[in-house]
Amino acid sequence: MPTPSLSISRRTRSTAFTSRLTDHGVSAYTVYNHMLLPTVFESVEADYWHLCQKVQVWDVSAERQVEIKGPDAARLVQLMTPRNIAKAKVGRCFYLPLCDEQGKLLNDPVGLKLAKDHWWLSLADSDILLWAKGLATGFGLDVALQEPDISPLAIQGPLAEDLTAKVLGEDVRNIRFFRFKHITYQGHNMVVARSGWSKQGGFEVYISDANTGRALWDELFEKGKTMDVKAGCPNLIERIESGLLSFGNDMDLEDTPFDCGLDRYVSLDADIDSLSIKALRQIAKQPAKQLIGLVLDEKLQHINDTLQINDKTVGEVRSHAWSPKYQRHLALAMCNRALIKGHSEGKVETNLGLKSASFDDVPFDFIKLGLKANPA
Ligand code: THG
Numbered sequence: 001m002p003t004p005s006l007s008i009s010r011r012t013r014s015t016a017f018t019s020r021l022t023d024h025g026v027s028a029y030t031v032y033n034h035m036l037l038p039t040v041f042e043s044v045e046a047d048y049w050h051l052c053q054k055v056q057v058w059d060v061s062a063e064r065q066v067e068i069k070g071p072d073a074a075r076l077v078q079l080m081t082p083r084n085i086a087k088a089k090v091g092r093c094f095y096l097p098l099c100d101e102q103g104k105l106l107n108d109p110v111g112l113k114l115a116k117d118h119w120w121l122s123l124a125d126s127d128i129l130l131w132a133k134g135l136a137t138g139f140g141l142d143v144a145l146q147e148p149d150i151s152p153l154a155i156q157g158p159l160a161e162d163l164t165a166k167v168l169g170e171d172v173r174n175i176r177f178f179r180f181k182h183i184t185y186q187g188h189n190m191v192v193a194r195s196g197w198s199k200q201g202g203f204e205v206y207i208s209d210a211n212t213g214r215a216l217w218d219e220l221f222e223k224g225k226t227m228d229v230k231a232g233c234p235n236l237i238e239r240i241e242s243g244l245l246s247f248g249n250d251m252d253l254e255d256t257p258f259d260c261g262l263d264r265y266v267s268l269d270a271d272i273d274s275l276s277i278k279a280l281r282q283i284a285k286q287p288a289k290q291l292i293g294l295v296l297d298e299k300l301q302h303i304n305d306t307l308q309i310n311d312k313t314v315g316e317v318r319s320h321a322w323s324p325k326y327q328r329h330l331a332l333a334m335c336n337r338a339l340i341k342g343h344s345e346g347k348v349e350t351n352l353g354l355k356s357a358s359f360d361d362v363p364f365d366f367i368k369l370g371l372k373a374n375p376a
Helices: 018-024 044-053 071-079 129-139 160-168 170-174 208-225 236-242 277-286
Strands: 028-032 037-040 056-059 066-070 092-093 104-108 111-115 120-121 144-146 153-157 178-183 189-195 204-205 230-232 289-296 301-308 314-325 328-334 345-352 353-360
Touching: 018 056, 018 178, 037 044, 037 056, 044 056, 044 230, 044 236, 056 208, 066 071, 066 129, 071 120, 104 129, 104 204, 111 189, 129 144, 153 160, 153 208, 160 170, 160 204, 160 208, 170 178, 178 208, 189 208, 204 208, 236 314, 236 328, 289 345, 301 328, 314 345
Parallel strands: 056 230
Antiparallel strands: 028 037, 056 153, 066 120, 066 144, 092 111, 111 120, 153 204, 178 189, 189 204, 289 328, 289 353, 301 314, 301 345, 314 328, 345 353
């Protein structure tokens, strides 16, 4: 059956780069924060190999910013996240799970501390501006909240540093992981961070002016010709291999950071004024679920979402992809901890029938699995 297409309207917001993506052959979109996010150019597998070997420019404008400005900015960010930000320095990025008063996840943005009283939360797909406005109103906080028209443009891949240095200057090489600098490009101030939703290395440029952003896009492609630069996007295969979790897919409003293996981003022992911290201290003693990796031998088109052990449902498959590098089918499954305890494999129904899936950690430990990376 043909895949249905997506009706694009003003509600499914276009980005500053949508026309460029059409020129570069985008073949599939998803909607993320009510905005278009490309998912495929040539094919998921061709895009994957290119990302792992060369350099890509990604329109990730849909990672919208919630801007929090004012005397109570840090207080509001701390209310939303159980990660201690008391000692956060200006110029740093922080992976920040956001949780409600029950300790359930609401989003997992990258937070950027721009100044003592100025934060951006670079969102995954859920409406955090509304939540932030509700909290600010309810707690009577002195903050200004908005979604500024700021669009991250990611440059990812092993050649990303060389390309970015060619276009934005050699100084970008000195930016360390999860730190950012302000760079002037054609008279516009842009935040440039060493970050991005792949483990292939690279930068994210937070574009504050659409025309300047398109000029930057064009220059990246002009100067990147010799590097075989291509338009790309977050890649399903690469991000599963790398253990980067997708909010709304691998984790949702019913899961806690402990269910998802995000323990290290919860400051259980810190004396912080965070909405979720009390609930999370309780949950930490006995988390109910665990996100695990599944490894299957054959390339599959389809996997049903139930994971079983002895005909009993023990978990739910949330994402999966064939890894061409490791020649295994990889999946992420949210499981009931008690029901998988002591087990090392389960069964899933697939397009090729009932198949065994062995359990692994997230991120996958390919060395422990005895798997060597194959070249293209
Ligand atoms: N960049 C920006 N915004 C984003 C994403 C991004 N918003 C949505 C989504 N991605 C948020 N989720 C993640 C998940 C993981 C990481 C970044 C954003 C990430 N994690 C590193 C890791 O797992 O090694 C480092 C985290 C740390 O230890 O601080 O990069 O990609 N702008």
